[in-house]
Amino acid sequence: MTTFPLEAIPRHVLAIDIGGTKLAVGIVNARGELLDAARAPTEVEQGPDHVVEQLLGLCSVVMERSPVTVECAGVGCGGPLDTDRGIIQSPTNLPGWVDYPLVERLRARLNLPVFVENDANAAALAEHQFGAGQGIEHLVYLTISTGIGGGLILNGELYRGKHGNAGELGHLQVRYDGPPCSCGGRGCLEGYASGTNIARRAREVAARHPGSLLARLAPNLQHLTGETVLAALQAGDPVAGALWDETLEMLAAGVASIVHAFDPQRIVIGGGITNFGDHLFPPLRQRVAQRSMPALADGVDICPAAFAGNVGVLGAAAVALRAPLGVSR
Amino acid sequence: MTTFPLEAIPRHVLAIDIGGTKLAVGIVNARGELLDAARAPTEVEQGPDHVVEQLLGLCSVVMERSPVTVECAGVGCGGPLDTDRGIIQSPTNLPGWVDYPLVERLRARLNLPVFVENDANAAALAEHQFGAGQGIEHLVYLTISTGIGGGLILNGELYRGKHGNAGELGHLQVRYDGPPCSCGGRGCLEGYASGTNIARRAREVAARHPGSLLARLAPNLQHLTGETVLAALQAGDPVAGALWDETLEMLAAGVASIVHAFDPQRIVIGGGITNFGDHLFPPLRQRVAQRSMPALADGVDICPAAFAGNVGVLGAAAVALRAPLGVSR
Missing domain, CATH: 3.30.420.40 (ATPase, nucleotide binding domain)
Structure with a gap:
């Protein structure tokens, strides 16, 4: 034949x-x-x-x-x-x-x-076929942008669930008694750590600390965005530092939950948050390792997506x- | 042939x-x-x-x-x-x-x-082959007993993950800033809502409310267990009621996270907590439905395991x- x-x-x-x-x-x-x-x-x-x-x-x-x-x-x-x-x-x-x-x-x-x-x-x-997840059997893709979403490659295949909506990882509930979310949940990861909500939390913090660099970079608070937070962070502003530290804990709780749920080989993070670069990946890796059972955290990569625009x-x-x-x- | x-x-x-x-x-x-x-x-x-x-x-x-x-x-x-x-x-x-x-x-x-x-x-x-999950393609099994564990049937097969430890659902982190857990995490579901930790929380509440039925049922607080909580709940004790209400919110946050992560068809709950019966299943179903995206919550069963002992x-x-x-x- x-x-x-x-x-x-x-x-x-x-x-x-x-x-x-x-x-x-x-x-x-x-x-x-x-x-x-x-x-x-x-x-x-x-x-x-x-x-x-x-x-x-x-x-x-x-x-x-x-x-x-x-x-x-x-x-x-x-x-x-x-x-x-x-x-x-x-x-x-x-x-x-x-x-x-x-x-x-x-x-x-x-x-x-x-x-x-x-x-x-x-x-x-795309990340599995051509990008940062090539050859990975158990891959979680997490996109953190305006909102937070996810996609799951389990046993080398896209896992879709009953309705095709598995991997709605922005709605992992990282604070059971947190604020209500549009999904109906409370304390959803997206409600704290999406780009939109990082900016919202930053505006609240800046309003309370009008002398901070974070506040001074955005005299009109409505113009304060994730980019403002990054600029303040890069300049060493302690108010932005504390906000970012809390954001990392929220993200680490979500990512550690992902580790315990899926036992993945790699977690690829995409979306606008990847602009935080070294402010994001090294501390997130360290906190996720700390917040996870050693038998699961062992060898899990947390890496940036290959594709952006x-x-x-x-x-x-x-x-x-x-x-x-x-x-x- | x-x-x-x-x-x-x-x-x-x-x-x-x-x-x-x-x-x-x-x-x-x-x-x-x-x-x-x-x-x-x-x-x-x-x-x-x-x-x-x-x-x-x-x-x-x-x-x-x-x-x-x-x-x-x-x-x-x-x-x-x-x-x-x-x-x-x-x-x-x-x-x-x-x-x-x-x-x-x-x-x-x-x-x-x-x-x-x-x-x-x-x-x-066992639940998938002979019990409450027969014929279910996407099944999450959650056992709530001394600890909290889980097992995942995805696309009709046991999903094991990279290290064979997927489904450690007791370590979903339902409060990012919660108390430390032995896994290294913080605010783990198990740390709040396992049998052991329901009893621990009940002892704390009973110590603060010595006149409550919950406290009076266990004059020696060290003997207060999940069964004591259930007895107080069945007798209508408001202190046990408030504790249980909080426990249901913690569990609902965890189960809603499971719904968003896996988009399952059925969630089977086993372990000692199933003794709470109608105090557990109807309110948990209602709260999970409320805490989940309608497109995912639609038609998800939350039901007791078929097997106990x-x-x-x-x-x-x-x-x-x-x-x-x-x-x-």
Whole structure:
């Protein structure tokens, strides 16, 4: 019997990243190289049908100028969503998208198989296939940006759970009696340590310490962001230092919970928080090791994601490339 | 080609449950029926070699009086342990068992393949194979007793993680700034809501409220246990009520974290805490639903384990029955 070398077939996929503020469409090869891309702001207020037209326009742009043919399309989009039925349920970043049959709409117009995953799962797949998680059997991807999300690669495969929404790691509840969260929980990790909430907590701290560098860097407190916190931290401001120390404890509690739950080999952290660099990774590693059972903490890597700006489109590509060759959907 | 009906072969296994206070050995069939059992107190202070001799004695008792032949043996034991190498690393309930080659010792003397899992994983397998989790693809088993442990069935299979210690759910950290735990963490679920720690918290509350029914039921505070809390709760004592309400919030934070992490279909709760019955399950279900994203909470069952006293030996049996027919180890 002659075996046909599947890996010799050049695979190219269409990658569609649907964000609440911007859209991106690219053509990506099986090595995760982004060959071409087109972007546009999401005209989210005009509703899902309009955004689909925007996406189809971007798809036309990249497909028309591409020398290669794409075999299928992958989509990354905010969850919750029903991946099996291809329905976007009600992402917080896409108001008005209620049970929207995205896959059906795109497939009908693109005339291609279309696969969808929530954006954190898609990013986890990208890091696993091309990035900081290559070859890792048990990988947790944690993205800390405006919100906090996660994606799980367990036994080498994306783990999706009953509804396809496993890995909502921003809603690990790190203080049982903490403040209410929009999910219905209390003391959620996201409510303390997302970019938005680090900035919120920093504004509260700055208001109480008007003489601090943190406060002086943002005379209008409404302009105080995560970047302000980082600048104050880099300058050695003790008020920013105490805020960051508390943030690290919150994150370490969440990451140690992840270690105890999943016994992962590697935890890849992506999103805007990675800009904190050495203020984040070395102390977080040390605190997670301290807060975890030695038998579990032993050898767990906590490392930065390989992809930043392009993670959305590379994630969408990874979703498409995960589909076996020749599958139609 | 003739297909041999594997499921028609009557399978019987030897099930060995190693607890810190008692040992149990049984013969179990493929339907999870315990056909015979022998038990003895664990003479733990005499060290692992002695306990192995105790176990071999119990094995002889049940095998000699059994009309059936066992095909292999399963062992459930406190973790951490290395299932692949069959080594017990350093369970807190078995002092002195440091890197003990249990599987090798048992195999040499029993002349049977021997398989080992930590006791919470074994119990999860028993509930999945014969108990409250039958047919469930994504099942979290949570045992709340002296300590809190867990076992994970994901995509229909036991999920073990990198070191085989996934599902250490007692060390989800539900208060990032809570009290230190023996694991190195802070604010661990086990530190608040295990049987031992419910009793500890109850003693503290009773000392502050000497006139309460809770305090009056245990004139010597050292005798106050989880059972005392339940009795006071059943009698409507408001002090016990407030303590239990706080305990439910701690548990709900942990279980909601489990929901967000794993997106499970069912959560089975075992261990002594199930004696709280209607004081536990209905309010916990309601609070977890409230503390979770609707897309994840939808349809999650939280139900009591099927097995109580025999869960150790049935778990060990499930470990053995999980091994494919004819595998030697």
